Amino acid sequence: MSLDAYVPLLGARELDELRALAAQLSGRTVQMVNSTAMGGGVAEILNRLIPLIQELGLRPRWDVITGGEDFFEVTKAFHNALHGGPYQARKENFDLFLATNEMNRQRLQFDCEFTVIHDPQPVALIEARSRQEGHWIWRCHIDLSNPNPEVWGFLRPFVYRYDGALFSSPEFARQLPIPQYLSFPCIDPLSEKNVDLDPASVQEVVERFGIDPARPIITQISRFDRLKDPIGVVRAYQIVRRYMDCQLVLAGGSATDDPEGEIVLEEVRREAKDDPDIHLLNLPPWSATEINALQRASTVIVQKSLREGFGLTVTEALWKKKPVVASAVGGIPAQVIHKHTGLLVHSVEGTAYQIRFLLSNPALALKLGEQGHEHVRENFLITTNVKRYLTIFLHSLQRS
């Protein structure tokens, strides 16, 4: 997909500006390093980002570190510990982490002017930096607000040696002696999950799931996970139903490989009490078009999370011009500007009230959706992400 494909969505002016920024960096080399080529949000973003940066005249390269299963078990445990989970520190795990990073340091080439290392797995590759050459940036996609002190204490000295760090939310950042910058995650408006769909395709999907397209649809798209509070959503819907007719759709990823997901789904089923207007959809991972259609068919989209990373399902809903009712947690307040691009809530009762308010005020719902769409266009698209990288590269050059 070339940059020109984005012109109908963004306008030629914004893309011209991107080209003007990139012209200052023409021919400069960029290396992105992460831990997986497929699967996961980072790989998804890099898959789109690299061709766009290349089209803009820079010379990007994407390297993926390798390691044994034991290394990735260690980094998964680190990941959970950095999110605040418990961790039993063992020297051999730290040694394995360092040995795998060292093996990758020797295997990969580090000769670019800008090196962006994604997430903790390859963080120790900073050892490859010779003297103070090049600009090294650490892009942390995870929430570091409450990390396990032992794991963070082990990783921190590597982070200190970078020129800067990028975080998805100010809430996720740590106090560091290096500059920290904000870089929101993004969606691709041309991806299967976000590309425009014709009304017939939307209707076909909705009817396939037994949902009545003629009646209001309230939707939450999320894994069946307690932190997404699906039971809270059912309770909010039950309050709304006392006042007005509507249906509830809770659609999430497959729970077959997630024992807790199945337990949560069962709890939600019990709470739903065989209500025929509650649709619990346990979708397989290849359901991007279905999710796209369900979001587009919805009257109101809810994200009643108790904790949240950035909440890209909110971004997707806003892009589709949907009125959103969402909890004020994680990255959601950056997206939902209360009463401007959606409504923020803090309780089941608040969620129910705001859903009723939107169902009763369709003109306002429409306006919130329109403004939400503009907010995403301005701040949370893949092209904005490209612009942020170009800006940080230019800023790094100016600083040096």
Add this chain to the structure above:
Amino acid sequence: MKKPEHPFRFATVSYLTRIGNQSATTIGELRDGLEKCSDASIFYHTFQSLGRYHFLTEGFSNEFAQWVLAGLNCPALAEQLAAPDIRGYLTLSDMRTDLLSITDEYCRSHPEDVHRLAFEPFYFLESIEVTIPHLGEAWTLEEFRHWLERLSNGSFHYHFLVSRLRLGLRTNDFSLWFENELGLQRLAQLTNRIDVYTNTLESTRAKLYTFIDRELAA
């Protein structure tokens, strides 16, 4: 219309957002933050936020006011913090003084609210400006009109609003050029009077097209 001695030079700007170490969870902490934060932070939450949320036309003025309303549910203070018009300020220091004095006064008259916890914290962020000069230049009003259509919102915001701080004058880059280089005082005044709080950047630009087209047709 006189022949200009200097062309209008179009530039653009891109902003990085730097995460600072300050945050606030109460009005008292907001007050302390306003006193201690950098000018780049005042800029981020006032001048720049107006550009970031250029599509909002009702009830949004700056992020301090928005947080006080949505995070603290304190509409009286939010209204007061929303009142300062960025076009009235030539320095960020003056803007800080006014925001601080409003918050101070509120804390004095509502001591019971000073330590009330917000639903979510406010993070003081900073703007880092990366300017790309010389996108192009215009020697005539026709050329200017042509370039204006091609300007990104970021560039338009830079010339129309941020220029006040750079120039230290109660005007903008466009009006200054119309008046000083083309001798078009009325066009300069009309342009400077466009209300950015009740217009989006897009509708502000549309108004400017109308004024220029009228001038060209005269």
